[in-house]
Amino acid sequence: MKAYPPKVRYRLHPGYIAWLFQRISGLALVLYLIMHVYVIHHIALGRQAFDEIMAVVQSPLFHLAEAALLAAVVYHGVNGLRVILLDYGRAADKQKISPWVLGVMSLCAVIVLAGAIPMIKLALH
Amino acid sequence: MKFLGSGRTGAFEWFFQRVSGVALVALLGLHFILIHYTGEPGPVTYDKVAPRLASPLYKAWELLFLVLALYHAMNGVKLVIDDYVHNSTWRSCLLGLSWLVALALLIFGALTIITFSYQPGA
Numbered sequence: 086m087k088a089y090p091p092k093v094r095y096r097l098h099p100g101y102i103a104w105l106f107q108r109i110s111g112l113a114l115v116l117y118l119i120m121h122v123y124v125i126h127h128i129a130l131g132r133q134a135f136d137e138i139m140a141v142v143q144s145p146l147f148h149l150a151e152a153a154l155l156a157a158v159v160y161h162g163v164n165g166l167r168v169i170l171l172d173y174g175r176a177a178d179k180q181k182i183s184p185w186v187l188g189v190m191s192l193c194a195v196i197v198l199a200g201a202i203p204m205i206k207l208a209l210h
Numbered sequence: 211m212k213f214l215g216s217g218r219t220g221a222f223e224w225f226f227q228r229v230s231g232v233a234l235v236a237l238l239g240l241h242f243i244l245i246h247y248t249g250e251p252g253p254v255t256y257d258k259v260a261p262r263l264a265s266p267l268y269k270a271w272e273l274l275f276l277v278l279a280l281y282h283a284m285n286g287v288k289l290v291i292d293d294y295v296h297n298s299t300w301r302s303c304l305l306g307l308s309w310l311v312a313l314a315l316l317i318f319g320a321l322t323i324i325t326f327s328y329q330p331g332a
Contacts, residue, residue, distance in 0.1 A: 108290060115283045122276075122315050126322040128263060131329065132256040139254050162235045169228050 099186035110157040148208035152201040264328035284312040
């Protein structure tokens with residue numbers, strides 16, 4: 086008889102959403118890391134090459150994308166610290182997960198909104 | 211169940227993902243403050259960045275950052291591949307590809323940092 090794995094259906098509770106966002110932001114940051122290494126390597130090609138590519142990545146479109154990058158990086162970092170506290174700080178209590186996730190998301194929203202103001206200003210400039 | 215996704219991978223990876231994660235929060239925080247809040251305002255240019263990257267201390271720091279970021283990123287990619295790719299041939303191919311990408315980025319990035327020297331003037 087063929088054994089079928091159990092069908093697991095996840096409820097969209099805050100802890101699961103937080104985990105999903107951690108994966109998605111992580112994959113986005115991997116793509117960013119690849120691009121970042123490529124872009125910054127132009128500094129080894131001399132002043133002209135670096136200034137040219139820097140002009141591209143400092144155009145309005147990229148400043149808006151930078152706000153999205155900030156959101157990904159702040160969330161990934163802050164939520165990562167929450168997960169570590171979950172493991173070591175004896176916070177793995179079901180009752181405590183939702184408020185912590187909501188706390189992390191609010192904190193990130195505040196940091197990202199504050200940090201995105203100069204980026205959006207530059208984009209509109 | 212036959213395939214357990216990332217459920218069977220090592221304890222070291224799990225632990226070091228946390229250690230490198232905390233280190234990256236600190237390194238990235240410093241990197242961000244240094245790049246966005248120090249020095250004169252305005253667009254980033256060669257003459258603002260190059261003298262900094264030419265200093266050995268900064269090179270060592272950026273190398274550490276590169277190694278930890280690549281490790282953390284590629285271990286994360288491995289987790290995702292292990293969890294979602296159930297076909298072992300595909301999994302091996304994707305893991306091999308992620309290793310190639312990681313090694314290429316490591317060599318490319320490290321060479322950029324190590325061999326860099328500031329060309330002033332013009």
